[in-house]
Amino acid sequence: MALMTKGEFARFKRxxxxxxxxxxGLCLGAVLVSLGMLGVLLFQLGSDGYSRVNWSFITSFPSxxxxxxxxHAALLGSIYVVGIAGIVSFVLGVSAxxxxxxxxxxxxxxxxxxxxxxxxxxxxxxxxxxLGLEIxxxxxxxxxxxxxxxxxxxxLVLPIIIVAxxxxxxxxxxxxxxxxxxxxxxxxxxxRHLVLPQAFPGILTGVILAVSRAVGETAPLIAMGAxxxxxxxxxxxxxxxxxxxxxxxxxxxxxxxxxxxxxxxxIIVLLVVLLLMNGLAVFLRNKFSNRLEx
Amino acid sequence: xxxxxxxxxxxxELSVFYSGKPAVSNVSMDVPRNQITAIIGPxxxxxxxxxxxxxxxxxxxxxxxxxxxxxxxxxxxxxxxxDPTEIRxxxxxxxxxxxxxxxxxxxxxxxxxxxxxxxxxxNELVERSLVDAALWDEVKDRLNQSALALSGGQxxxxxxxxxxxxxxxxxxxxxxxxxLDPIATLAIEQLMNELCEQYSIxxxxxxxxxxxxxxxxxxxxxxxxxxxxxxxxxxxxxxKIFTNPEDERTEAYISGRFG
Numbered sequence: 001m002a003l004m005t006k007g008e009f010a011r012f013k014r015x016x017x018x019x020x021x022x023x024x025g026l027c028l029g030a031v032l033v034s035l036g037m038l039g040v041l042l043f044q045l046g047s048d049g050y051s052r053v054n055w056s057f058i059t060s061f062p063s064x065x066x067x068x069x070x071x072h073a074a075l076l077g078s079i080y081v082v083g084i085a086g087i088v089s090f091v092l093g094v095s096a097x098x099x100x101x102x103x104x105x106x107x108x109x110x111x112x113x114x115x116x117x118x119x120x121x122x123x124x125x126x127x128x129x130x131l132g133l134e135i136x137x138x139x140x141x142x143x144x145x146x147x148x149x150x151x152x153x154x155x156l157v158l159p160i161i162i163v164a165x166x167x168x169x170x171x172x173x174x175x176x177x178x179x180x181x182x183x184x185x186x187x188x189x190x191x192r193h194l195v196l197p198q199a200f201p202g203i204l205t206g207v208i209l210a211v212s213r214a215v216g217e218t219a220p221l222i223a224m225g226a227x228x229x230x231x232x233x234x235x236x237x238x239x240x241x242x243x244x245x246x247x248x249x250x251x252x253x254x255x256x257x258x259x260x261x262x263x264x265x266x267i268i269v270l271l272v273v274l275l276l277m278n279g280l281a282v283f284l285r286n287k288f289s290n291r292l293e294x
Numbered sequence: 295x296x297x298x299x300x301x302x303x304x305x306x307e308l309s310v311f312y313s314g315k316p317a318v319s320n321v322s323m324d325v326p327r328n329q330i331t332a333i334i335g336p337x338x339x340x341x342x343x344x345x346x347x348x349x350x351x352x353x354x355x356x357x358x359x360x361x362x363x364x365x366x367x368x369x370x371x372x373x374x375x376x377d378p379t380e381i382r383x384x385x386x387x388x389x390x391x392x393x394x395x396x397x398x399x400x401x402x403x404x405x406x407x408x409x410x411x412x413x414x415x416x417n418e419l420v421e422r423s424l425v426d427a428a429l430w431d432e433v434k435d436r437l438n439q440s441a442l443a444l445s446g447g448q449x450x451x452x453x454x455x456x457x458x459x460x461x462x463x464x465x466x467x468x469x470x471x472x473x474l475d476p477i478a479t480l481a482i483e484q485l486m487n488e489l490c491e492q493y494s495i496x497x498x499x500x501x502x503x504x505x506x507x508x509x510x511x512x513x514x515x516x517x518x519x520x521x522x523x524x525x526x527x528x529x530x531x532x533x534k535i536f537t538n539p540e541d542e543r544t545e546a547y548i549s550g551r552f553g
C-alpha cells in the first residue's frame with residue numbers, strides 16, 4: 001500500500017523538481033543582475049579614471065586645470081571627519097546600547113527609546129545636516145569645521161550603531177550572565193567581563209558598516225556648509241574642509257571631460273577606502289571571535 | 295539513619311510570583327547543613343524557581359516578586375538591607391546546562407575570586423578548586439586552553455570548580471546532570487558525595503533514582519497551576535520518601551503512576 005501509484009508519484013515529482021529548478025534560476029539571476037550592475041559600474045569607472053589614479057592625484061589639491069586637479073584635501077577631510085564621527089558614535093552608541101539592554105531592560109522609557117531610535121535610523125540624512133548646522137555650527141559656534149562635520153555624521157550613524165550593538169548584546173546568551181551573577185559579580189562586572197567581550201565582534205561589524213555609510217554621505221555635509229573647493233589640507237579640528245563625495249559631485253557637475261575623468265578617479269579612491277575599511281572589519285571580527293573558540 | 299543536624303537555610307512561608315501570578319506558594323522547609331537535599335517533582339512544579347529563590351537569582355527576572363522569608367546564617371536574605379550580590383557570593387549555583395565562560399580553563403575558575411577581590415595565591419586556589427571538582431588531572435596540562443573545548447561532563451565539573459573557587463557555604467544545583475551522559479552523571483554524583491563534607495548542597499533533579507542515590511533529604515513538589523502554582527507536598531529523609539512516604543501523591547509519583 002502506498003499513498004498513490006508509481007505513475008502519479010513520478011509525475012508529481014517531475015513537477016516539484018521543475019518548480020525547484022525555476023526557483024533556483026530566479027535566485028541565481030538575482031545574484032547575477034546585482035553583480036552585473038556592479039561590474040558595469042566598476043568597468044566604466046576603471047576605463048574613465050584609471051589613467052588619473054596615481055600618486056600625484058592623491059597628493060595634489062584641486063585646480064582649475066582638470067589634468068592637475070587632485071584629491072588630497074578631500075581625502076584628508078574625509079579621514080578627519082569620519083574618524084571623529086567614528087570615535088564619537090562608537091562611544092555614545094555602545095554606551096546607549098548597554099544602558100538599554102543591560103540596565104533599563106523592559107522599562108517603559110527604554111521601550112519608547114528603542115522605537116524612537118529605530119525610527120531615527122530612517123530619517124533622511126539632509127535633516128541631520130540641518131540639525132548639525134543649527135547645533136554645532138551656530139549654537140556651539142564650532143563654525144563649518146571638521147569637528148562640526150564629524151559630530152553631524154556621528155549623529156547620523158548613531159541610530160545604526162545603537163541598533164547593531166543592541167542586537168549584538170541581546171545575542172549574548174543569558175546563561176553567561178547568570179553564571180557571572182551566580183558567582184557574586186555585580187552588573188558592571190558582568191557587562192565588562194562577560195557581555196561586552198562576547199558582543200564585541202557584532203558591535204564592531206555594526207560600527208564599521210555605519211562608518212562606511214558616513215564615508216559616502218554628502219547631503220548633510222553640504223547642508224551644514226562644507227566647502228566644495230578646498231586648496232588646503234585640514235590643519236586642525238576647527239579647520240574648514242571638504243570630503244570625497246562632495247569633491248566628486250563638484251567634478252561631475254563641471255562641463256570639461258577632464259574633470260569627469262578626475263571624478264571617476266575620485267570614485268575609485270573612495271571605493272578603495274571603503275574596501276579597506278570593510279576588510280579591516282572582517283579581519284578584526286574574525287580575530288576576536290576566533291580568539292577562544294574550541 | 296536519623297542524625298540530628300543543624301539547619302543552614304530555613305524557608306518560611308516562601309512564595310514566588312511572576313507578573314503577580316504565583317509560581318511557588320507557601321513553602322516552609324529546613325535545609326540541613328553539610329547534607330544533600332533533593333527537590334523532585336514533575337515539570338513545571340516550581341522546583342527551579344524555589345531553588346533560585348535561595349540565592350536571589352530570581353531578582354534578575356524583572357517581573358518576579360517574593361514574599362516570605364529565607365533565613366540563611368541567621369538573617370533573612372530578602373531583608374531590604376541585604377545585598378543580593380553578597381548572597382550569591384555566599385550561596386553558589388551550578389546550572390542545568392554547563393555554561394563555562396568563553397575564556398581559558400584557568401580564567402573560568404579564577405573569575406569568581408578575581409571579581410570578589412581575592413588577594414591570596416590564585417594559582418593555589420584554582421588548583422585546589424579543580425582538584426575538589428575532580429577535574430585537575432584531566433586539565434592540568436592545558437589550563438590556558440579554552441574551556442569551550444572540554445566535553446559536556448568536563449564543562450559541568452569546571453562550572454562546579456568555578457563555584458567552589460569562591461568557597462560558598464551552600465551550592466545550589468539546578469538539574470546539573472540533565473545535559474550529561476550516564477558516565478559523566480556518575481562522576482558528578484560521586485563528586486557531590488565528597489563535596490557534602492564541606493558544603494551544603496541543594497539539588498533539583500528530574501531523575502528520581504538520582505535523588506534516591508545521592509540525597510539525604512528529599513522535598514517533593516506538585517503544581518496547581520490555576521491557583522497557587524507549585525507547592526511542597528512532602529519533605530523528609532530520602533530513605534522515608536522513597537520507601538514509605540506519608541502522602542499518597544508522593545507514593546504515586548515515586549512509583550511512577552504519574553508525572
